[in-house]
Amino acid sequence: MPKILLVEDNEMNRDMLTRRLEKRGYTIVIAVDGGAGVTLAKSELPDLILMDMSLPVLDGWDATKQVKSDPATANIPVIALTAHAMEGDRQKALGAGCDDFDTKPVELNRLLLKIEDLLKKFPPKPKA
Amino acid sequence: MKSLSFRWQLTLFILMICGVTLSLALVGLYLYDVRQFNAEIESRLEKTRFLMVENLTPLLEQNPEATDLQLGALGVDSQIAAAALYTPDNKLLARYMRPGAHEFIPPPPKVFQKPIFDTHRLVAWSPIVSNNKTIGLLYLKAAESEADKDRFKDLIKLALIIFSSAAFLAITVAFRLGGRFTQPITELAHVATTVQRTHDYTERVQSSASGEIGELIESFNAMLQTVQTKTSELEQARETAEGAKDQLEEANRTLEARVEDRTKLLAKAVKDAEEASKAKSSFLAKMSHELRTPLNAIIGYSEILREDAVDEGDTRTADDLDKVLNAARHLLGLINDVLDISKIEAGKMELYLETFDLAKTINEVIATASPLVAKKGNTLTLDCPPDIGSMHADATKLRQMLLNLLSNASKFTEKGTITLKLSRLPDGQSIEFAVIDTGIGMSPEQLTRLFQAFSQADASTTSKYGGTGLGLAISKQFAQMMQGDITVQSAAGQGSTFTIRLPATVEIKKPKIVNQASHRLTRSPFVEKRPKILVIDDDKDIRVVISEILDQSGYEVFTAGSGQQGLDLAVQMIPNLIILDIMMPGMDGWTVLTKLQNKPALADVPVIILSGASGLEMAMSLGAAAVLFKPIDANQLTAEIAAQLAPLPSSFILLVEDDADSRTLITRLLDGEGWSSRAAINGNAALRIMKLGTPAMIILDLKMSGMNGFELLEVIGKNPEWKKIPVVVVTSMDLTSDMRDYLTPRTVGILLKGRFSREDLIGSIRRSISTAALTPT
Numbered sequence: 001m002p003k004i005l006l007v008e009d010n011e012m013n014r015d016m017l018t019r020r021l022e023k024r025g026y027t028i029v030i031a032v033d034g035g036a037g038v039t040l041a042k043s044e045l046p047d048l049i050l051m052d053m054s055l056p057v058l059d060g061w062d063a064t065k066q067v068k069s070d071p072a073t074a075n076i077p078v079i080a081l082t083a084h085a086m087e088g089d090r091q092k093a094l095g096a097g098c099d100d101f102d103t104k105p106v107e108l109n110r111l112l113l114k115i116e117d118l119l120k121k122f123p124p125k126p127k128a
Numbered sequence: 129m130k131s132l133s134f135r136w137q138l139t140l141f142i143l144m145i146c147g148v149t150l151s152l153a154l155v156g157l158y159l160y161d162v163r164q165f166n167a168e169i170e171s172r173l174e175k176t177r178f179l180m181v182e183n184l185t186p187l188l189e190q191n192p193e194a195t196d197l198q199l200g201a202l203g204v205d206s207q208i209a210a211a212a213l214y215t216p217d218n219k220l221l222a223r224y225m226r227p228g229a230h231e232f233i234p235p236p237p238k239v240f241q242k243p244i245f246d247t248h249r250l251v252a253w254s255p256i257v258s259n260n261k262t263i264g265l266l267y268l269k270a271a272e273s274e275a276d277k278d279r280f281k282d283l284i285k286l287a288l289i290i291f292s293s294a295a296f297l298a299i300t301v302a303f304r305l306g307g308r309f310t311q312p313i314t315e316l317a318h319v320a321t322t323v324q325r326t327h328d329y330t331e332r333v334q335s336s337a338s339g340e341i342g343e344l345i346e347s348f349n350a351m352l353q354t355v356q357t358k359t360s361e362l363e364q365a366r367e368t369a370e371g372a373k374d375q376l377e378e379a380n381r382t383l384e385a386r387v388e389d390r391t392k393l394l395a396k397a398v399k400d401a402e403e404a405s406k407a408k409s410s411f412l413a414k415m416s417h418e419l420r421t422p423l424n425a426i427i428g429y430s431e432i433l434r435e436d437a438v439d440e441g442d443t444r445t446a447d448d449l450d451k452v453l454n455a456a457r458h459l460l461g462l463i464n465d466v467l468d469i470s471k472i473e474a475g476k477m478e479l480y481l482e483t484f485d486l487a488k489t490i491n492e493v494i495a496t497a498s499p500l501v502a503k504k505g506n507t508l509t510l511d512c513p514p515d516i517g518s519m520h521a522d523a524t525k526l527r528q529m530l531l532n533l534l535s536n537a538s539k540f541t542e543k544g545t546i547t548l549k550l551s552r553l554p555d556g557q558s559i560e561f562a563v564i565d566t567g568i569g570m571s572p573e574q575l576t577r578l579f580q581a582f583s584q585a586d587a588s589t590t591s592k593y594g595g596t597g598l599g600l601a602i603s604k605q606f607a608q609m610m611q612g613d614i615t616v617q618s619a620a621g622q623g624s625t626f627t628i629r630l631p632a633t634v635e636i637k638k639p640k641i642v643n644q645a646s647h648r649l650t651r652s653p654f655v656e657k658r659p660k661i662l663v664i665d666d667d668k669d670i671r672v673v674i675s676e677i678l679d680q681s682g683y684e685v686f687t688a689g690s691g692q693q694g695l696d697l698a699v700q701m702i703p704n705l706i707i708l709d710i711m712m713p714g715m716d717g718w719t720v721l722t723k724l725q726n727k728p729a730l731a732d733v734p735v736i737i738l739s740g741a742s743g744l745e746m747a748m749s750l751g752a753a754a755v756l757f758k759p760i761d762a763n764q765l766t767a768e769i770a771a772q773l774a775p776l777p778s779s780f781i782l783l784v785e786d787d788a789d790s791r792t793l794i795t796r797l798l799d800g801e802g803w804s805s806r807a808a809i810n811g812n813a814a815l816r817i818m819k820l821g822t823p824a825m826i827i828l829d830l831k832m833s834g835m836n837g838f839e840l841l842e843v844i845g846k847n848p849e850w851k852k853i854p855v856v857v858v859t860s861m862d863l864t865s866d867m868r869d870y871l872t873p874r875t876v877g878i879l880l881k882g883r884f885s886r887e888d889l890i891g892s893i894r895r896s897i898s899t900a901a902l903t904p905t
Contacts, residue, residue, distance in 0.1 A: 013425075020428075
């Protein structure tokens with residue numbers, strides 16, 4: 001099953017998303033800040049990254065930039081999760097290289113559609 | 129003579145008359161006396177001659193040659209100076225000389241028959257005849273005797289004594305009398321001189337003189353009395369005036385203090401408002417975040433629980449959790465709406481334009497809306513041409529608008545059809561999204577309030593159908609931000625059609641500037657130098673655009689991206705004009721304006737405010753030279769700058785009027801008459817112009833934000849030069865009698881707006897100024 005890296009500092013959000021995505025069969029890897037997200041993206045090579053934008057240490061935009069600038073991780077699709085209030089963040093997220101975005105609070109069905117769309121576009125490579 | 133006192137003049141005059149009179153009298157007397165004396169001598173000479181002839185005749189008859197004839201008897205007459213007796217053949221027989229006298233006895237004349245009497249020399253020649261034969265010749269000469277001489281001397285002495293006595297008497301009398309006449313005049317002259325020197329009008333001429341001099345002195349005293357009265361009245365008036373002046377100055381100080389207080393209060397109010405506004409914004413942002421976080425958890429965990437319940441077949445729990453979820457989502461919607469509307473109202477809502485595939489977006493919307501529509505047994509149909517293609521707009525906002533319309537439609541429709549119809553308009557430039565329902569519809573009255581924030585068609589609707597009533601207001605704002613609109617067609621019971629029309633390509637707009645490509649920019653009034661303009665605006669695009677426009681129009685442009693930077697730059701460069709944005713993060717425009725006004729070097733630099741829809745009054749209160757609303761018209765901007773910087777005509781009418789329409793109207797009217805004019809939006813702006821040049825007259829509105837007409841009149845009244853400027857008041861105020869009493873002495877005319885004709889105004893102006901004083905434009 002596809003492996004999703006969830007970069008999210010808020011524990012409840014992390015817990016909810018993890019549980020609901022796992023329930024739908026996804027493998028979830030968790031990072032609690034941007035730096036860990038970049039590291040885990042390299043080491044875990046997930047099929048998709050759900051990236052919160054407001055993160056401690058390294059924020060979501062910079063983390064995305066790093067992920068997208070590393071050839072090893074550049075092809076991993078990234079969905080930015082932005083707060084509704086921060087519409088400017090979305091634009092920044094796309095600018096940073098995110099492939100799609102969704103607003104928090106997460107509407108799971110919509111998010112699932114986006115995840116499936118992106119996984120179709122970037123089919124998971126058979127793991128070596 | 130002029131330098132002599134009147135008294136001396138009088139004395140000399142009397143003396144002169146006296147001397148002349150006496151001299152004439154004495155000369156007359158003397159002449160008379162001499163004549164008498166001569167007559168007397170003559171008569172005595174004649175008598176003596178007769179006697180001598182009578183005596184000598186017998187003697188000579190006896191002895192014609194008698195040489196011993198004695199003439200000594202003549203000595204008895206002291207007046208006979210000499211005598212001689214000649215024979216007919218001119219032989220001297222005898223002679224006599226008064227003792228002590230040296231007389232020359234002349235020879236007898238050649239021929240004479242009868243006595244020769246030379247009265248001039250008092251000499252007599254007398255023949256002595258006997259029997260018709262001349263026997264001798266007698267010579268006699270009379271002369272004044274010593275006694276006579278003494279007599280003349282006595283006469284002269286007497287004359288001198290009389291003369292001296294008379295002169296003395298004349299002088300004394302003249303002096304005494306002169307004193308009597310001249311003393312009052314002298315006193316008068318003295319008092320007059322004293323009054324002239326000391327300006328002491330209480331002095332009076334003390335004199336008992338009567339007659340004309342008395343009258344003169346009385347008149348003079350009366351005149352002094354009048355002068356004294358007038359002077360004291362004048363003095364009183366002056367004191368009153370000074371008192372009034374002091375009062376006025378005091379009043380002015382009070383006024384200034386009040387203005388200052390008010391300005392401070394205002395600045396504080398501005399600051400408070402700004403802080404409150406910031407606090408509100410940050411509170412809203414924070415609250416929305418704070419509210420969202422727990423809501424997220426509620427929604428998220430409820431969904432998990434619901435899924436579990438559904439999985440476990442626990443429908444009851446699943447239903448309950450649905451209710452929780454609905455309520456939570458509703459709450460989230462409310463929070464989002466409130467946040468949206470507050471952002472819109474604060475002007476902070478921004479557009480994020482992107483090109484997106486319409487079909488895909490619409491499908492997402494349909495997917496999201498379907499469960500909602502289905503709830504009340506409605507059918508959702510999509511009417512969309514397959515080649516609808518893509519559009520360039522803010523997809524999120526479009527989504528939100530469509531969802532809002534669909535959600536509204538499903539709220540007010542039961543077991544009906546809701547259609548979402550897309551169409552590209554024939555011009556290909558616009559796209560229409562119509563949401564058509566078969567619901568309850570709305571009455572015209574409800575339609576009017578439809579798009580107003582916090583106002584649903586019916587107050588009861590909220591409780592029945594839910595929602596904040598903000599959705600439509602937000603959607604309408606979104607549509608307008610994207611250069612489109614939302615319209616509605618509805619009738620009660622016949623369903624409603626809401627139509628969103630948007631341009632297929634929403635422009636990356638420079639929302640705050642229009643007309644920038646126009647070639648009708650007003651050029652700088654200065655050809656040689658380029659006036660320096662400082663643009664303070666946090667929006668970089670605005671700075672760039674304004675810089676371009678002003679550069680083209682002949683100005684040197686400096687820009688600052690924040691209030692503080694603008695202030696610093698202004699202090700350094702002292703610009704000729706400042707263009708100031710109001711909404712800036714950090715130090716806002718109000719604060720910058722207040723700080724500018726407080727710096728002496730910058731207080732007179734005109735500031736043009738770039739404002740949103742509100743804040744005109746505040747800008748004017750704070751002393752802005754002009755206020756331009758965003759979006760800014762480049763024509764208007766350059767025209768305003770040129771007007772602010774243009775050198776004042778040598779003669780002009782100052783129009784102080786806050787209403788832009790009235791200003792334009794009156795300015796045109798003045799232009800039409802060929803009169804130069806300058807417009808000011810309130811007293812503060814008027815004063816700034818008046819400091820540069822005194823207007824020929826002022827047309828003054830009374831009710832203005834900032835310094836109003838009355839306050840301006842107060843300031844004008846303080847300045848002696850400005851005080852002379854005729855002022856015509858043009859007002860829409862209902863003037864109380866107090867106001868009229870105040871205005872009447874300070875103005876030359878009061879015209880009530882809407883009640884005066886063009887001719888009234890022109891006439892008023894003509895009357896107050898000489899047309900020649902105004903240079904035709």
